[in-house]
Every structure is written in structure tokens, then in C-alpha cells.
Amino acid sequence: MFTTQDLTTGALQYSGPPINAHGSDTYIAWSLIGTHNYYLYTGDLAFVELVWANYTKALSFLESQVDETGLADVPTAFENDWGRDGGAGHNSAFNALLYRTLVTAADLATHLGNPTLAAAYLANSTLIKSAYNALLWDASAGLFGVKWQAEGQTLSLTLQTPAGTEGVVTLPGTGPLAVDKHVQSTSSGSVELKGGNHTITRQL
Known part of the structure; x- marks a missing residue:
């Protein structure tokens, strides 16, 4: 380089x-x-x-x-x-x-x-x-935000299981492959990725 x-x-x-x-x-x-x-x-x-x-x-x-x-x-x-x-x-x-x-x-x-x-x-x-x-x-999410905005707000993303029994799941990678791997390791069949006004549910 x-x-x-x-x-x-x-x-x-x-x-x-x-x-x-x-x-x-x-x-x-x-x-x-x-x-x-x-x-x-x-x-x-x-x-x-x-x-x-x-x-x-x-x-x-x-x-x-x-x-x-x-x-x-x-x-x-x-x-x-x-x-x-x-x-x-x-x-x-x-x-x-x-x-x-x-x-x-x-x-x-x-x-x-x-x-x-x-x-x-x-x-x-x-x-x-x-x-x-x-x-x-x-502080409200208990996470570091993805980005700091000029108005002083942060966007945080939290991955949660629908049943809520697994707590917060940390994703070290991005994209569907990372999500799929974590879904496979849980007892539930789907996860929800929440951020801002959007929720993405991925099922296998």
C-alpha cells in the first residue's frame, strides 16, 4: 500500500x-x-x-x-x-x-x-x-453508538432474541453470515436487530 x-x-x-x-x-x-x-x-x-x-x-x-x-x-x-x-x-x-x-x-x-x-x-x-x-x-442502551450526530445523539444497535432469554448478543462481524452463525448457536430460530426506528428479524 x-x-x-x-x-x-x-x-x-x-x-x-x-x-x-x-x-x-x-x-x-x-x-x-x-x-x-x-x-x-x-x-x-x-x-x-x-x-x-x-x-x-x-x-x-x-x-x-x-x-x-x-x-x-x-x-x-x-x-x-x-x-x-x-x-x-x-x-x-x-x-x-x-x-x-x-x-x-x-x-x-x-x-x-x-x-x-x-x-x-x-x-x-x-x-x-x-x-x-x-x-x-x-447510557440508555448501555452500548457505544455507531455514530455521533451533530445534535449530540448516538445511534446504537442491539441484537436481541425474541424470547429475551439470551440477553444481548454481541456481533463481532457484520452481514447475514455473522447473524446466521449466532442464530445457529441459540435455541430460538430468529433474532432481531434493532436500531433507531428499524427492526430487522432474521429467521433460519
Whole structure:
């Protein structure tokens, strides 16, 4: 991804050749987190040094989207994500990824002998975390919201069984395959996905 980086903005593509697609903040964050993971498993600091200028430029691109709320406001041009639409705005998925990106970037900066940059990344991660907890937590639902709206409301999604005996079911993935897997593991034959004014019931 670093070899096809936009050298003006710092943005990375979210897929390589032959697709070469652009426009996903979440995938940029995953590429940077993946760089840290690669180092953890290989100890290949030479690779990190090789891509460091590209890496930090990509991270600067992501950080530039943090606004006065303390959260990143994902632009429509970079809202693409796997399995869902509507990724623009102060969405929780990307802001969680940005937090993790900053924490792992601080670790890499430390290994590269730049404690000042590491401290800056950690400080910024703390600000993201604070805003995340303050703005995205929906106390009435007992969940973090999907997105913080300008009017200060959050949208939370809760998965429940019709009988209510299973309580809240956590879905780590998205889409019908994830829902189907959880339905198969329960005694009931359907689940309801509730959010806002909509309820989706899926049966097998």
C-alpha cells in the first residue's frame, strides 16, 4: 500500500493491483496497524524504517480529520468500509481504529528511537479515547453508538432474541453470515436487530 500512496495527501489505497481502489479511512488505519503487527511477529525494524516516512504521512492524513469534538470526522470520500454504508462522520469504528493506530504508532516510534514522537502519538490517542467515551457512549442502551450526530445523539444497535432469554448478543462481524452463525448457536430460530426506528428479524 505504501508504494501507491498519494504523496500529496498521504492517503493510502485500500486495495492493491489490479483494483487500486481509493477512499477508506478504516483500511488506511488497518494498513498502519498491520505494519505494527508485522514488526511484532518478525522483529524486522529495517522494514519499519524503510516505510516510516510513508507511514507517518498516512497517519498525519488520518489525524487531520480530528475536529473540535476530539473525534475524527470521516469525509464522504473516505467512508468506504467492509460490509456497510454510511461510514462518514464521527463513526465509532474508525475512531476506535484511529486510537489503536496511534497507540501502535507510539510503540514503533519508541523502537525507532523517537520518544518525542511516541509521546505525541500517545497524547493524541488519549484525547481520542476521552472524546470517544464522552460522546459515543449511549447510557440508555448501555452500548457505544455507531455514530455521533451533530445534535449530540448516538445511534446504537442491539441484537436481541425474541424470547429475551439470551440477553444481548454481541456481533463481532457484520452481514447475514455473522447473524446466521449466532442464530445457529441459540435455541430460538430468529433474532432481531434493532436500531433507531428499524427492526430487522432474521429467521433460519
